[in-house]
Amino acid sequence: MLEVNNLMVFYENALAVNDISLEIKQGEIVGIFGSNSAGKTTILNTMAGLTHHLKTREQRRGGTRITITGDMLFQGENITTMKPRQRVERGIILCRERHPVFRDNTVEENLKLGGYLRKEREVEEGMRFVFDIFPPLTRLKKRKAGMLSGGEKEMVAIGMALIAKPKLLLLDEPLLGLSPHMQQEVVRAAVRIREHGVTILMSEQYARPIMPVVDRAYIIENGTLVMIGTSLEMMENPEVKSAYFGT
Amino acid sequence: MAANFLIYGLVNSVVLMLSALGFSLTFGLSGVANFAHGGLYLTSGFIAWMLIHYLGLPAFVSMLLTIVITGIIGALIYRIIIMPVRGIALSEVISTMALGVAMIEFFRYIGFVTYDFTLPPLVAGSVDIVGVSIDYQRLVIVGVGVLLAIILWFFTHHTKAGLALRGMSQDEYTALSLGIESDWAAMLSMGMGAALAAVAAMAILPLGIISINMGYDVLLLALSVTVLGGLESTAGLIVGSLLVGYAMVFTSTYIGPQWGTVVYLAAIVLVLAIKPSGLFGKSKELEERV
Numbered sequence: 001m002l003e004v005n006n007l008m009v010f011y012e013n014a015l016a017v018n019d020i021s022l023e024i025k026q027g028e029i030v031g032i033f034g035s036n037s038a039g040k041t042t043i044l045n046t047m048a049g050l051t052h053h054l055k056t057r058e059q060r061r062g063g064t065r066i067t068i069t070g071d072m073l074f075q076g077e078n079i080t081t082m083k084p085r086q087r088v089e090r091g092i093i094l095c096r097e098r099h100p101v102f103r104d105n106t107v108e109e110n111l112k113l114g115g116y117l118r119k120e121r122e123v124e125e126g127m128r129f130v131f132d133i134f135p136p137l138t139r140l141k142k143r144k145a146g147m148l149s150g151g152e153k154e155m156v157a158i159g160m161a162l163i164a165k166p167k168l169l170l171l172d173e174p175l176l177g178l179s180p181h182m183q184q185e186v187v188r189a190a191v192r193i194r195e196h197g198v199t200i201l202m203s204e205q206y207a208r209p210i211m212p213v214v215d216r217a218y219i220i221e222n223g224t225l226v227m228i229g230t231s232l233e234m235m236e237n238p239e240v241k242s243a244y245f246g247t
Numbered sequence: 248m249a250a251n252f253l254i255y256g257l258v259n260s261v262v263l264m265l266s267a268l269g270f271s272l273t274f275g276l277s278g279v280a281n282f283a284h285g286g287l288y289l290t291s292g293f294i295a296w297m298l299i300h301y302l303g304l305p306a307f308v309s310m311l312l313t314i315v316i317t318g319i320i321g322a323l324i325y326r327i328i329i330m331p332v333r334g335i336a337l338s339e340v341i342s343t344m345a346l347g348v349a350m351i352e353f354f355r356y357i358g359f360v361t362y363d364f365t366l367p368p369l370v371a372g373s374v375d376i377v378g379v380s381i382d383y384q385r386l387v388i389v390g391v392g393v394l395l396a397i398i399l400w401f402f403t404h405h406t407k408a409g410l411a412l413r414g415m416s417q418d419e420y421t422a423l424s425l426g427i428e429s430d431w432a433a434m435l436s437m438g439m440g441a442a443l444a445a446v447a448a449m450a451i452l453p454l455g456i457i458s459i460n461m462g463y464d465v466l467l468l469a470l471s472v473t474v475l476g477g478l479e480s481t482a483g484l485i486v487g488s489l490l491v492g493y494a495m496v497f498t499s500t501y502i503g504p505q506w507g508t509v510v511y512l513a514a515i516v517l518v519l520a521i522k523p524s525g526l527f528g529k530s531k532e533l534e535e536r537v
Binding site: 114 | 334418420423428
C-alpha cells in the first residue's frame with residue numbers, strides 16, 4: 001500500500017531521517033518505535049506531506065533549508081512531492097501528536113472539519129462510526145474541544161481523521177500522556193478501525209500497550225532504522241524489551 | 248441632548264465596527280495584519296464612483312460590483328504581495344502598509360482630490376427618532392452592521408469554508424493534515440476582509456465626500472478598535488467600537504470636534520501600554536507582529 005524508499009530528511013545540515021525504507025501492506029497495523037527525537041514524527045509528517053509543505057514555505061521566504069530525498073509510493077502512485085491536500089484526497093490521513101483539536105470549536109464542529117474534503121453523506125456516515133467507536137463523544141458533541149481531557153481530545157483527533165475517510169491512518173504517538181485505561185481504549189479502537197479496512201501506522205515511544213496488536217514493527221534511533229520484525233520477534237528481543245517495554 | 252448622544256454614539260460605533268470588520272476578520276482568520284485596509288476602503292469608494300460616472304451603471308449595481316471587485320483585489324494582494332513573505336510578520340506589515348499608502352497616494356496623484364467625489368445614499372431623507380433627526384443612510388449603516396455580524400457568525404459557524412477558516416486560524420498543521428490548504432484559507436480571508444472594507448465604504452461614504460485622507464483615517468480607526476477590543480475577538484471588536492464610538496461623540500460634543508481624533512489615537516497608545524492584548528484579546532498581540 002505504502003512504500004518508502006531511501007527517505008532522508010535534513011533540516012539545514014541536521015539529518016532527521018537517515019535513509020529509511022519501509023513498507024506498509026494493506027490491512028496491517030504497523031508500529032514505528034523510537035525515543036524522543038528519533039525521527040518518528042518527521043517520518044509521519046513527511047508521509048502526510050507536512051514536511052514538504054514546510055519546505056516549500058521556508059524556500060519561499062528564505063528560511064530554514066529543508067531537504068527531502070528518496071521517494072514514496074502510495075498504491076503504486078508517486079506521492080513524494082504531493083501537497084497535503086492531494087494526499088488526503090487519496091486517503092492518507094495523519095492524526096498528529098499531542099491530541100490536536102481545534103480548541104475553540106465544539107466537538108461536533110471538529111468532527112465535521114475532519115470531513116472537509118468529503119461529501120455530506122460521507123460525513124454523516126463517518127460521524128456514526130466515530131460515535132460507535134468512541135461512545136463518550138456522543139454526550140460531548142456540543143462541548144468546546146479545548147475543555148476536554150487529554151483522552152477525550154485524542155478521541156476527537158482520531159475521530160476527525162476517521163471522518164476524513166482514511167485508507168492509511170497515520171497515528172503519531174496517540175497514547176502520549178494518556179492514562180493506562182485510556183491507552184487501552186485507544187488501542188482497542190485501533191483494532192476496530194483496522195477491522196473496517198483501514199491500514200494503520202502508529203508511532204510510539206513506549207511499545208508495551210500497542211505491540212500486541214501490531215503486525216510488524218520498525219525501531220528507529222537517531223533517524224536510522226535499526227530493527228525490523230514482527231510483533232512476536234520484537235517482544236522476544238531482550239534489547240527491545242529493555243528499551244521500549246520498560247522491563 | 249442625551250437621546251442625541253445615545254443615537255449618534257451608536258451610529259458612530261457601528262461606523263467604527265464596520266470600518267474595522269474587514270481588518271479584524273482577516274487578522275483573526277489568517278493572522279495577516281492587512282495594513283492596506285484603508286487603501287482598499289478608499290479604492291472601493293473611487294471604483295464605485297467611476298462605475299457610476301464613467302460607465303453610467305446604477306448606484307446599487309455599482310456598489311455590488313465594487314464589493315466583488317475589491318474582494319478580488321484583496322485576494323490578489325495575498326497571492327502576489329503577501330504569499331511570498333507569509334509568516335514573516337514584519338514583512339507582511341511593511342508590504343501591506345507600503346501597498347496601502349501607494350493606493351491612497353495614487354488617487355491623490357491622479358487628482359481625485361476635489362469635492363466632486365461623492366456616492367449617492369441608498370435611501371435619501373431623514374426621520375425623527377425620539378426627537379432626534381437622523382438620516383436614513385445612518386440607519387442603513389446600523390442595519391448593514393447588524394446584518395453583517397449575523398452573516399459572518401453564520402458563515403464561520405455553519406459553513407464548511409467558515410469552519411475551515413476557523414480551524415486554520417487555530418492550528419494550521421492539523422488543518423493541513425485534514426486537507427485544508429493554508430494559502431487558500433488566507434487568500435479567502437484576505438478577499439473577504441477586502442470585500443468587507445468595500446461594504447463599509449459603500450455604507451459610510453454616502454454620508455460625505457470621498458476624501459483621500461479617509462484611507463489613513465480608516466486604517467487608524469480599525470487599528471484603534473481592534474487593538475482596544477483585542478485582535479481576533481468578535482466581542483472585543485463590538486465592545487471596542489462602542490467604547491471608542493461613544494468616547495469620540497462625547498469628546499466632540501462636550502470638549503471640541505478637533506479632539507475626536509485624539510481619542511482613537513490615544514486608545515491605541517494606552518492599550519498597548521497597559522494591556523497589549525486588548526480587553527478580550529488572546530495570544531497574538533499587535534506588538535508581537537509589528
